[in-house]
Amino acid sequence: QQQVKQSPQSLIVQKGGIPIINCAYENTAFDYFPWYQQFPGKGPALLIAIRPDVSEKKEGRFTISFNKSAKQFSLHIMDSQPGDSATYFCAANNFNKFYFGSGTKLNVKP
Amino acid sequence: DAGVIQSPRHEVTEMGQEVTLRCKPISGHDYLFWYRQTMMRGLELLIYFNNNVPIDDSGMPEDRFSAKMPNASFSTLKIQPSEPRDSAVYFCASSAGQVNGNTIYFGEGSWLTVV
Numbered sequence: 497q498q499q500v501k502q503s504p505q506s507l508i509v510q511k512g513g514i515p516i517i518n519c520a521y522e523n524t525a526f527d528y529f530p531w532y533q534q535f536p537g538k539g540p541a542l543l544i545a546i547r548p549d550v551s552e553k554k555e556g557r558f559t560i561s562f563n564k565s566a567k568q569f570s571l572h573i574m575d576s577q578p579g580d581s582a583t584y585f586c587a588a589n590n591f592n593k594f595y596f597g598s599g600t601k602l603n604v605k606p
Numbered sequence: 607d608a609g610v611i612q613s614p615r616h617e618v619t620e621m622g623q624e625v626t627l628r629c630k631p632i633s634g635h636d637y638l639f640w641y642r643q644t645m646m647r648g649l650e651l652l653i654y655f656n657n658n659v660p661i662d663d664s665g666m667p668e669d670r671f672s673a674k675m676p677n678a679s680f681s682t683l684k685i686q687p688s689e690p691r692d693s694a695v696y697f698c699a700s701s702a703g704q705v706n707g708n709t710i711y712f713g714e715g716s717w718l719t720v721v
Contacts, residue, residue: 528708539610539697539712540649585649589708592637592701593662596649 499523500588502597509576510605517571517600519586524567526588526595531560531571534583534599543584544571576604610713612698618719624686627716629698630679637701639710640673640683644694655681656703688720 502519509515519529530545546553546560546569553560557574573580581604586597611630619625631638639654653663658675666673670689675681685692695717701710 530709532712537714539699539714541712542709545709592656592703592708593654594639594651594710598648 499595528589612713627683631700635700639699641697
């Protein structure tokens with residue numbers, strides 16, 4: 497059973513576009529929702545994270561929107577750049593156990 | 607800090623051989639995780655330790671897989687005997703738990719190919 501469902505599987509945008517990646521979860525005990533960025537040949541690296549008592553968090557060009565009632569959260573990348581091309585994973589945490597989404601491969605075209 | 611260090615980075619082995627993957631977590635972190643990444647199943651948690659004690663090994667695929675953490679700075683994941691379906695990238699990650707907001711830090715992975 498997949499604890500965190502992520503979509504889309506892949507995404508292509510033009511430079512300057514705003515890709516949006518969505519995740520949904522069922523377990524209301526999750527209390528921490530990070531997003532990870534992974535480049536080819538590298539391990540995932542923390543990008544931005546949010547807790548369920550906050551509806552939005554911004555860090556630079558990256559924004560998480562969180563809808564607790566719908567049990568959904570999403571990542572928006574403002575003014576996307578070719579260097580943002582990577583695979584993005586959402587995750588949810590409960591008691592130090594992380595559940596990851598299936599990943600979204602983003603391609604930002606110049 | 608050097609981050610989470612994994613070795614080997616790449617390994618090609620024949621079916622039936624024993625494989626040992628190694629991990630050095632970030633100093634001071636008391637949680638250590640082993641993940642497996644494949645195209646089909648994404649990132650799967652295999653096992654995690656807290657203070658060197660295995661807490662949850664429900665993700666370990668079968669008895670061929672075993673993990674140990676003899677001290678706070680070293681862990682191994684062993685596959686014996688290895689099979690072609692074990693081919694994947696194996697990530698070790700560590701965390702200081704609630705102290706740093708539950709952030710987990712990944713190593714660069716061990717790319718395993720079993721032929």
